[in-house]
Amino acid sequence: MSVVVVTDSSACLSPELADRFGIRVVPLHVLTGGRDFREGVDAVPDDLSGVTTSGASPGELTDAYAAALADSDGDGVVAVHISRQLSGTWEAGRQAAQKFGEKVRIVDSQSTAMGLGYPALAAARVARAGGGLKAVYQKAVDVAARGRLLIVVDRLEHLRRGGRIGTAAALLGTALAMKPVLHVVEGKLVLREKTRTSTKALSKLVDAAVEQAGTESVALAVHHLHAPERAAAVAAELRQRITGIGELVVTEIGAVLGAHVGPGAVGVVVCPGDAEEITPDGGPEPSSTSAH
Numbered sequence: 001m002s003v004v005v006v007t008d009s010s011a012c013l014s015p016e017l018a019d020r021f022g023i024r025v026v027p028l029h030v031l032t033g034g035r036d037f038r039e040g041v042d043a044v045p046d047d048l049s050g051v052t053t054s055g056a057s058p059g060e061l062t063d064a065y066a067a068a069l070a071d072s073d074g075d076g077v078v079a080v081h082i083s084r085q086l087s088g089t090w091e092a093g094r095q096a097a098q099k100f101g102e103k104v105r106i107v108d109s110q111s112t113a114m115g116l117g118y119p120a121l122a123a124a125r126v127a128r129a130g131g132g133l134k135a136v137y138q139k140a141v142d143v144a145a146r147g148r149l150l151i152v153v154d155r156l157e158h159l160r161r162g163g164r165i166g167t168a169a170a171l172l173g174t175a176l177a178m179k180p181v182l183h184v185v186e187g188k189l190v191l192r193e194k195t196r197t198s199t200k201a202l203s204k205l206v207d208a209a210v211e212q213a214g215t216e217s218v219a220l221a222v223h224h225l226h227a228p229e230r231a232a233a234v235a236a237e238l239r240q241r242i243t244g245i246g247e248l249v250v251t252e253i254g255a256v257l258g259a260h261v262g263p264g265a266v267g268v269v270v271c272p273g274d275a276e277e278i279t280p281d282g283g284p285e286p287s288s289t290s291a292h
Contacts, residue, residue, distance in 0.1 A: 001073035003127040003136045006064055008056055008089055009039040010082045011117040012223065012251050021124035022071075026064045028082075028089065028256040029054040037255070044255040048263075053256045055082075055089035061096035065104050076133035080107040080120045080140045083187035087112075105137040109144040110187035113253060114221035114269040119144040147271045148212045149184040150192065151223075152201040154264030156180070181205055198264075205268060206234060210241050212270040219247045221269040225258045230266045238268070 006024045007013070018025050027038035032051040037044045045051075056064075061079070068077045079097065084090035090108050097104040107123075109116040123140035131139070156178075179201035181193040192208065195201040209220070220238055224231035235250050253261070261267075 001071065001075055002130060003076045003078060003133050004068040004072045005120055005124040005127055005136065005140075006061075006068050006077055006079040007116060007120040008081050009254055010087070010089075010112045010256055011080075011120055012113045012221070012253055012257075013117050013120065014251075015040070017121075021121060021128065023120055023124050024064055024068050024071075026056045026060060026089075028056060028087070030255045030259060039254050039256050048255060048259045051255075051259045053259050055087040056092055058092045058095045061089075061093045062099060065093075065096055065100060069100060069103055074103070076102075076136075077104045078107065078123050078127070078133065078136045078140055079104060080109055080116060080123060080144070082112045082116055083110045083184065084108050085110075085187035086189065103133075105133060107137065107140045107144060108187065109140075109147075111144065111147055111149050111184050111269075112257060113149060113223050113267060114219075114249070114251070114271070115144075115147040115149040115184065117221070118147055118219060118269070118271045143271065143273065146273055147269060149267060149269050150205055150208050150212075151182050151189075151261060151265060151267035152179065152198070152205050153182065153261050154179075154198065155262050181208060183208070202230065202234060202266060205266065206237050206241070209238060209268040209270050212272075213238075213242045213244070214272060215244055216272055217244045217246045218242065219271045219273070220245060220249070221271075222248070222250045223253045223257075223265075223267040223269070224250075225253050225261060225265045226263040227266055228252070230264070234266055234268065 009027045027041050030037040030044050081090045093106045097106050119140045122143040123136045126139045127136045179195045179198050181204045183192045222231045222235045
């Protein structure tokens, strides 16, 4: 067989894409009304106001890694997870991996959404080509280091309630009316720039993505929650301003991330590098998909 890649549901990979590359996706959890919903498995309520979330448990990850290791016929497992600064999933994975010795390697993507999805896909491509455990692990680490996640939220209340606002906490209080551009730095969600209107914030979001993309080949993902028109407008402007797009996908984020960023949020993941190693098709043909 070959090395198997495991990730979690915050990666925003569609079930079809995960199946195609043999990626095992472990669900994160949405908790509401005394019930526990597994993202990507259970029908999560549309209304995410007041919900809480939790990462995958060590037991869930132990089971996932054991199944993946069996599928690999002992070749090994590379597990690429959401930033340890944003979720307890990586730490749970570290605990679970100890049961398997050197056969399970854990990668902190220091990101989420397609900032996690692209490293998982790149690693799976290396595995499918016959790469060994070390090569698959290194590819995930390398692509994760190149990715940048930027996001604009309509309201900071969701991030404040979920405790995910990090060093952007200075925006709270009277600054809740601000429309900030946030980004993930060393795995933490921090303030990049303050703006006063949604229009200005989205403009700054595009500017920042263009700056990060440079002039070489790049994969882009535009994420949103209940804001398809905003996402489409951002994607259209990125297509006009960035010359080296190897892929541009537009996806609606899942419930776990959605519970923290709130309706109206729009994010962009910029991942510079050769299109054939970081895009699902290994080529420059743009595509659009919807992740659940």
